[in-house]
Amino acid sequence: MVYDAQAFAALADPTRKRVFELVSEHPRSVAQLVRLLPVSQPAVSHHLRILREARLVRAEPRGASNIYQVDPHGLGLMRAWLDRMWDDALKGFSEEFNKKEEARP
Amino acid sequence: MVYDAQAFAALADPTRKRVFELVSEHPRSVAQLVRLLPVSQPAVSHHLRILREARLVRAEPRGASNIYQVDPHGLGLMRAWLDRMWDDALKGFSEEFNKKEEARP
DNA sequence: GTTTATCATAAATCATGGTTTATGATGCGC
DNA sequence: GCGCATCATAAACCATGATTTATGATAAAC
Numbered sequence: 001m002v003y004d005a006q007a008f009a010a011l012a013d014p015t016r017k018r019v020f021e022l023v024s025e026h027p028r029s030v031a032q033l034v035r036l037l038p039v040s041q042p043a044v045s046h047h048l049r050i051l052r053e054a055r056l057v058r059a060e061p062r063g064a065s066n067i068y069q070v071d072p073h074g075l076g077l078m079r080a081w082l083d084r085m086w087d088d089a090l091k092g093f094s095e096e097f098n099k100k101e102e103a104r105p
Numbered sequence: 106m107v108y109d110a111q112a113f114a115a116l117a118d119p120t121r122k123r124v125f126e127l128v129s130e131h132p133r134s135v136a137q138l139v140r141l142l143p144v145s146q147p148a149v150s151h152h153l154r155i156l157r158e159a160r161l162v163r164a165e166p167r168g169a170s171n172i173y174q175v176d177p178h179g180l181g182l183m184r185a186w187l188d189r190m191w192d193d194a195l196k197g198f199s200e201e202f203n204k205k206e207e208a209r210p
Numbered sequence: 211g212t213t214t215a216t217c218a219t220a221a222a223t224c225a226t227g228g229t230t231t232a233t234g235a236t237g238c239g240c
Numbered sequence: 241g242c243g244c245a246t247c248a249t250a251a252a253c254c255a256t257g258a259t260t261t262a263t264g265a266t267a268a269a270c
Contacts, residue, residue: 009117013258017110024190026197030217043259045218064216064267070194079187085129086184089175092131118228135247148229150248169237169246 003081007074010054015039016047020070023057027069108186112179115159120144121152125175128162132174 011017015037022028022036030048034041048068051057055074060067116122120142127133127141135153139146153173156162160179165172 005117005119005122008113008122012110012114012117014110015258017113020190021193024193024197031215040260041217042219046258066217069197070190072191072194075187075191075194079184079191082180082184082187085125085175086177086180088126088129089177089180092129092174120228136245145230146247147249151228154248171247
């Protein structure tokens with residue numbers, strides 16, 4: 001599996017992670033997000049750009065507004081990566097356990 | 106649920122994410138990781154400290170070595186958060202869908 | 211067409227973070 | 241005890257990134 005750190009970097013910033021949480025509740029416009037956050041409108045737009053490039057959200061123009069919603073693609077990739085880490089860790093644990101069992105008489 | 110961006114920040118760096126992948130395959134010492142990575146030993150130790158503080162890995166001293174392995178605690182929390190984002194997004198989608206249905210005659 | 215609202219981009223500033231070199235601490239073998 | 245390997249921390253340097261102000265572009269309202 002190819003998976004880079006971009007999506008994690010997108011959620012590494014507290015403000016940006018909050019933006020993602022707000023958008024995950026239901027689709028919202030930039031103006032709505034600005035009203036809910038303690039940062040300027042350009043800052044929100046910038047964060048949305050980062051999230052968009054990570055394929056975690058996607059924009060849908062509606063008149064003069066831009067409605068942002070979760071992009072299942074990026075979120076699904078991240079979940080798949082975490083699942084693999086989880087499975088690998090389980091396998092790694094059992095290997096270690098077996099090694100110790102063999103060492104024991 | 107209380108969940109901050111710390112764990113995401115821990116995986117946001119490519120080198121650090123690679124460290125976590127290597128440790129997830131099976132437990133490894135710092136020296137082993139240094140041999141597998143293109144950075145210095147203090148850099149590896151620093152990354153491990155960040156991952157440790159995010160509860161994504163944990164250290165177990167074995168003689169002069171420190172064996173690092175995945176900490177299921179932090180990984181489980183992150184998976185739970187992603188699952189909630191996923192569920193919320195699904196709910197948000199159906200809400201939007203219903204809104205449009207109501208608007209349609 | 212003019213105004214108003216919405217949103218994105220650019221430049222500048224300030225803070226944060228990754229890496230290296232240097233150094234000290236701990237455990238093991240001889 | 242002495243030398244060696246392992247690992248962590250501190251300081252310094254350099255790069256990256258988050259935010260604001262300023263500005264332009266697009267769409268709706270009147």
